[in-house]
Amino acid sequence: MPAPVDLDLPTLLADVEDEILRLVADRDASTRGMYEMVRYHLGLDGSGSSGKRMRPLLGLLAYASITGEYAPALPGAAAVELGHNFSLIHDDIEDGDRERRHRPTLWTLHGIPQAINTGDAVFVLSRIALHRLTDLGFPDAKVLRLMRLYDETCLALCEGQYLDIWTGEHDDRSGVELYFDMIGRKTAALISASIEAGALLATDDEEVIRRYRQFGWALGLAFQLNDDLLGIWGREQATGKEPSDLAKHKKTLPVIYALEHAEPTDRARLEAIYGADHPGAGEIAEAMAILERTGAQEYTRTEARRWRDEAIAQLDAAGVVQPEARERLELIMRSVISA
Amino acid sequence: MPAPVDLDLPTLLADVEDEILRLVADRDASTRGMYEMVRYHLGLDGSGSSGKRMRPLLGLLAYASITGEYAPALPGAAAVELGHNFSLIHDDIEDGDRERRHRPTLWTLHGIPQAINTGDAVFVLSRIALHRLTDLGFPDAKVLRLMRLYDETCLALCEGQYLDIWTGEHDDRSGVELYFDMIGRKTAALISASIEAGALLATDDEEVIRRYRQFGWALGLAFQLNDDLLGIWGREQATGKEPSDLAKHKKTLPVIYALEHAEPTDRARLEAIYGADHPGAGEIAEAMAILERTGAQEYTRTEARRWRDEAIAQLDAAGVVQPEARERLELIMRSVISA
Numbered sequence: 001m002p003a004p005v006d007l008d009l010p011t012l013l014a015d016v017e018d019e020i021l022r023l024v025a026d027r028d029a030s031t032r033g034m035y036e037m038v039r040y041h042l043g044l045d046g047s048g049s050s051g052k053r054m055r056p057l058l059g060l061l062a063y064a065s066i067t068g069e070y071a072p073a074l075p076g077a078a079a080v081e082l083g084h085n086f087s088l089i090h091d092d093i094e095d096g097d098r099e100r101r102h103r104p105t106l107w108t109l110h111g112i113p114q115a116i117n118t119g120d121a122v123f124v125l126s127r128i129a130l131h132r133l134t135d136l137g138f139p140d141a142k143v144l145r146l147m148r149l150y151d152e153t154c155l156a157l158c159e160g161q162y163l164d165i166w167t168g169e170h171d172d173r174s175g176v177e178l179y180f181d182m183i184g185r186k187t188a189a190l191i192s193a194s195i196e197a198g199a200l201l202a203t204d205d206e207e208v209i210r211r212y213r214q215f216g217w218a219l220g221l222a223f224q225l226n227d228d229l230l231g232i233w234g235r236e237q238a239t240g241k242e243p244s245d246l247a248k249h250k251k252t253l254p255v256i257y258a259l260e261h262a263e264p265t266d267r268a269r270l271e272a273i274y275g276a277d278h279p280g281a282g283e284i285a286e287a288m289a290i291l292e293r294t295g296a297q298e299y300t301r302t303e304a305r306r307w308r309d310e311a312i313a314q315l316d317a318a319g320v321v322q323p324e325a326r327e328r329l330e331l332i333m334r335s336v337i338s339a
Numbered sequence: 340m341p342a343p344v345d346l347d348l349p350t351l352l353a354d355v356e357d358e359i360l361r362l363v364a365d366r367d368a369s370t371r372g373m374y375e376m377v378r379y380h381l382g383l384d385g386s387g388s389s390g391k392r393m394r395p396l397l398g399l400l401a402y403a404s405i406t407g408e409y410a411p412a413l414p415g416a417a418a419v420e421l422g423h424n425f426s427l428i429h430d431d432i433e434d435g436d437r438e439r440r441h442r443p444t445l446w447t448l449h450g451i452p453q454a455i456n457t458g459d460a461v462f463v464l465s466r467i468a469l470h471r472l473t474d475l476g477f478p479d480a481k482v483l484r485l486m487r488l489y490d491e492t493c494l495a496l497c498e499g500q501y502l503d504i505w506t507g508e509h510d511d512r513s514g515v516e517l518y519f520d521m522i523g524r525k526t527a528a529l530i531s532a533s534i535e536a537g538a539l540l541a542t543d544d545e546e547v548i549r550r551y552r553q554f555g556w557a558l559g560l561a562f563q564l565n566d567d568l569l570g571i572w573g574r575e576q577a578t579g580k581e582p583s584d585l586a587k588h589k590k591t592l593p594v595i596y597a598l599e600h601a602e603p604t605d606r607a608r609l610e611a612i613y614g615a616d617h618p619g620a621g622e623i624a625e626a627m628a629i630l631e632r633t634g635a636q637e638y639t640r641t642e643a644r645r646w647r648d649e650a651i652a653q654l655d656a657a658g659v660v661q662p663e664a665r666e667r668l669e670l671i672m673r674s675v676i677s678a
């Protein structure tokens with residue numbers, strides 16, 4: 001029996017970054033500048049923070065929780081991280097965000113044309129990542145199934161983004177229903193796919209794969225709801241170090257819930273502040289008081305907890321988890337979901 | 340022996356459009372607006388011209404030239420056409436082009452954010468197109484090889500676009516060398532891949548596949564050079580119905596060649612006109628006179644013919660061509676290359 005593989009998170013992270021670095025290395029002299037932009041955005045050129053790499057770590061641990069090792073899942077993990085980052089590059093342009101992780105976004109440094117194109121390149125590189133699964137000996141049918149899952153997930157990502165930036169009329173569903181439709185596609189789909197991909201590579205047991213997919217989906221929803229809470233009540237927002245999501249016109253659950261449940265005067269006031277170009281600190285505080293009166297924070301927190309518990313229940317139901325991988329998965333869940 | 344398949348171009352075109360329409364149909368009510376944008380750009384909503392569909396037709400005819408039929412190659416043809424159109428949607432934003440095929444471009448109708456995202460969706464749909472090859476019974480290994488070819492081609496496309504919109508310093512190669520590097524990636528790679536994909540699906544003979552790839556590459560270069568000629572000396576440009584590429588600051592071979600070969604005064608004047616925001620008709624005529632003095636038109640035309648002849652030579656060398664498919668291929672070549 002082989003020695004158990006160490007699932008130390010920094011080691012996994014370093015291996016994911018090595019896998020990605022191989023993919024985003026220069027290919028020739030004349031296009032070096034494009035790959036430099038790719039590495040800058042990914043935080044792989046030493047210029048700053050690289051993000052949490054939550055999605056690839058979850059994928060590796062999903063694989064490890066079934067097999068005890070993680071290395072064969074690295075191409076899938078790299079694909080998911082690159083896919084996530086392609087969408088960030090484009091989202092930053094679409095949302096007009098000038099900073100990400102305390103660094104200038106790509107479009108502010110190199111202009112919108114190069115940033116769109118570099119995002120496209122990152123998307124292609126995420127697809128190219130998956131071909132190494134063949135070199136690692138995975139059966140062709142499995143690689144193709146993973147690619148289909150990945151392609152359908154990327155389409156959901158685009159659909160979610162379409163819903164997020166859509167400003168016109170919607171069908172007659174409530175705002176909360178539309179919100180869950182949007183974050184399901186925009187956030188939960190990729191987190192779910194990352195975890196499902198880990199399971200898919202690890203086993204042929206369809207029931208296990210199905211449970212992992214649902215585990216990932218629930219975790220993705222919980223993650224987004226937690227992010228929504230932090231975007232309004234997080235420490236950096238509370239201290240004014242980061243603008244509140246209220247000032248950034250983000251479609252987050254607390255606001256959508258409050259707009260549906262506030263008294264008419266509160267509702268009108270919240271709409272005015274939420275729609276203002278540059279609401280002041282006093283207006284933000286006023287909006288937060290309205291959110292509190294509607295119970296929006298408590299509602300969002302309850303939903304986040306409910307989905308986190310559902311995630312854990314699905315993982316338990318899969319019933320194949322190795323203890324160390326399980327512990328690391330919980331560690332990530334705890335680190336990203338504070339609700 | 341089965342009856343020979345009719346290779347009538349309008350029939351092939353209709354079948355390609357049916358294949359694409361299945362892929363870009365609405366998936367659900369809440370995201371219908373996104374798919375409407377996709378169909379608008381593709382000219383599949385009855386709102387106007389859809390382009391020549393040259394790439395998919397070449398792919399189908401490449402397949403037919405080896406097998407005598409074309410239907411099994413439809414997913415590959417759809418993928419290539421969608422991939423081409425994803426790049427057009429993004430190029431229109433990157434180049435600030437407000438019209439394409441006499442219709443408003445997507446970004447002018449729906450804003451840059453939705454247009455970037457819709458382009459992304461078209462890219463994903465191009466990938467999803469390929470999965471139907473599995474349903475049609477192609478071996479998994481062949482489908483994967485085609486996907487790898489397609490992914491590498493899309494990366495080349497991004498690299499070519501990077502070079503096209505790059506405005507800074509380059510290495511010490513000449514402008515003409517850099518130009519061929521750029522159009523190889525930006526134009527020839529996808530046309531070559533389309534034809535190679537047709538061959539790849541039709542045969543396991545590596546020598547035939549290699550010849551078709553080279554046929555496509557040469558044809559792609561010839562096509563771009565012809566396009567460069569039309570962009571300056573084409574009928575619509577000559578009559579002023581379309582702005583000359585000289586006014587659009589496009590990096591085309593006649594201009595690049597002329598900048599390298601003109602006398603110092605001509606060169607300075609050409610640079611001034613080419614760099615002007617809105618050169619008048621008189622200045623355009625002056626620039627064209629400078630191009631003529633350097634022999635730029637003749638040089639470009641000679642290069643276009645050379646590459647077209649190389650394309651035909653490679654097709655001949657492949658040695659497996661069915662007469663009817665061969666005739667149709669020549670028909671397309673003649674229709675898109677007038678040089």
